[in-house]
Amino acid sequence: MTTNPDSTRRVTMRDVARAVDMSPMTVSRALRGDETVNPKTRATIRDKAAELGYVYDTTAQAFRTQKSGFVAVTLPSINNANFAETFRGLTDALAGSGLQLLLGSTGYSVEKEEQLVGQLLTRNPEALILTGGHHTDETRKLLGAARIPVIEIWDLPDAPLGHVVGFSNADAMADTVAHLASKGHRKLAFLGASAVSDWRGAARRDGVIAAAAKLGLPPVTMIDAGQAPVSMRDGAQAVAAIGPSIADFDALVCVSDPVAFGALNACRRLGLDVPGDLAITGFGQFDVAMVSHPRITTVAVHANEIGARAADVLRDVFAGNNAPQVIDVGSEFQPGETS
């Protein structure tokens, strides 16, 4: 390893250039694999760069080219298998593209999202991927001014900001309700987050209400599991708080599989039989629903595909194809052993 003259200063292309007696410009081309540079020269430069411990400065590149190489992504929570899968789908699809994901978490709050978007925009992302279709006016203003492609995911908003890759959370519940009705269940309860904080959860709730009404079932009872994000524990606590009279309902439709799992295990502790005394359904096809004995009736979503398709949209847009796309990845009802 060669020591550079001033040990505190970083090694730049200029240093490499001096070492091989070439111009920085040629070094720049060589390191990027430019074909116009003599192969032998390229090899020499590569070797010398490695020897000097040269590290490419993406910040300088981003500054010069006015392209950050970042794609900003907001997720409600990273501690959620489905959102994590979407992130992985994005990451995998973007690998090798030179684009790097800049992740922020909104904690299911549109106000936090607004703050986060402001912060992310100062990094000059080349595109922005937002989970959900609900935003504050200020967020919409920021995005309008930013003039970069925006993709909303996990929803099908009425008035998209740009592109969309998602599915209808409301429609997704129709099959679940139809299934329950076909089994003779009439008295339904919905267990989900209280506030307007979780818009996708609220959409599912509305979907259940609409589907029940359409099938002529009595009004659906709402059970409050607390503020989003609602967890396994929240589901279990809500049922435990109600006690054995939870079985006065025929079926408990839960906003997500973790909540359903909590409810299922709370029922067990109460000595209730699922689905004998009470049917339970979830949403999202989380691992816990599939592994649980009994297996939880759920709705499969295509979390990884949402990420992958969003990456496709990005590729299109960066290739100059700016027509707004709306991609519905759908969802599928998955009968289990709890209904």
Add this chain to the structure above:
Amino acid sequence: MTTNPDSTRRVTMRDVARAVDMSPMTVSRALRGDETVNPKTRATIRDKAAELGYVYDTTAQAFRTQKSGFVAVTLPSINNANFAETFRGLTDALAGSGLQLLLGSTGYSVEKEEQLVGQLLTRNPEALILTGGHHTDETRKLLGAARIPVIEIWDLPDAPLGHVVGFSNADAMADTVAHLASKGHRKLAFLGASAVSDWRGAARRDGVIAAAAKLGLPPVTMIDAGQAPVSMRDGAQAVAAIGPSIADFDALVCVSDPVAFGALNACRRLGLDVPGDLAITGFGQFDVAMVSHPRITTVAVHANEIGARAADVLRDVFAGNNAPQVIDVGSEFQPGETS
């Protein structure tokens, strides 16, 4: 909203300066809230900046000051409640510090980690937080050359790269094994990932073997649940593949709670009683362990605290306190209903 002369060009401090008839330097100071700028001037500049839709360019700042404002973090997987909690602990503790996290996922592979570290370093992070204490030689070389603070988390490496915030995965298993032995269980099996890919899992395995030997128990049988990351499904499949003879063991020590949950439910499907026929233990105090009926015996880790303490270390280091710190956050055995 005022239109700027060339609508495709971004609004810069110079534009704001011209608009208020001041120098860019004063605008820079004003926007950063520099006290030496006349309060009235500051207000004027702020207003005009907002009016022009000025967005601060962090890339340019990062370039000029040679400080990126990034802290790079590698996690084995983001789809893991404990790692996600650590990330959240970091995020929360760093909020308002002006530092932004740059997240990368290694997929439990040190080779992928090496690649990722190389990529992250081109963004000039001011510090690097690595999950785990095992790295390739090339990774160590890269880190040495980068001359930035490094924190290894979730482990207590023998030869740390810099700072450490973690706990001993091996020691954490001693209480679990002692508990099982005290209940009269002698024939133990360990269910975890096969390869060397999951070093923390391997440390737990070694911890079980060592603790069993120390207590005079017969050799521990290893059961292979496949490549890391091992999931609920892997745990369930491993037990299903073995069948009822799994109950020839007294206790099944699992590398994590999700694996234990999978094993528990597979046992149920086999008609086995847990803990009557077989005791089961997990690791990590995941929600699923606490909500499950029966509750799974586990080990509580301080995932959020790891993140928070790592942020403390960063603050210290940036304040000039460079002495290497090793912080052991420990772990606690949590008896449940499966043992």
Add this chain to the structure above:
DNA sequence: TTGAAAGCGATACCAA
């Protein structure tokens, strides 16, 4: 196939 000059937008430093 290679090089010289200019400039991306902000701020450190020195001056007034």
Add this chain to the structure above:
DNA sequence: TTGGTATCGCTTTCAA
């Protein structure tokens, strides 16, 4: 309290 000048490392553009 404010301003002028130089500069961070790289790449675009034009020239040789």
